[in-house]
Amino acid sequence: MTKYRKKPIEVEAFLFDHEPIPKWFKDACELFGYTTYCNNGYIDSIEIHYPVNDVTFKRGDYVIRGIEGEVYPCDPDIFKKTYDEVKGNK
Known part of the structure; x- marks a missing residue:
């Protein structure tokens, strides 16, 4: 078996809970269509609603914009094990 290491790439991400929703996520929602689910406002x-399947982004997930512009959710525990913050780049 051959082992592989993930290439060091930078991605944009935000925590879907405390942070403002960035334009790139709003654009993805508008491009493909979306549904919001609310509780107490x-x-x-x-x-x-992507062409192949629907993807759900839950409060508390990190939302990642990948290197090809794709947008996907990531569990906070996995995100913290996989990514480090790039300092001085906000």
Whole structure:
């Protein structure tokens, strides 16, 4: 078996809970269509309707914009194990 290491790339991401929703995520929602699910006036989740499947972004997930512009959710524990913040780049 051959082992592989993930290439060091930088991605944009935000925590879908405390941070403002960036334009690139809003653009993805508008491009593919989306549904929001609310509870007591707060958005609990957003479901983007991609051509192949629907993807749900839950409150507390990190939302990642990949190197090809793709947008996908990531569990906070996995995100913290996989990514380090790039300092001085906000």
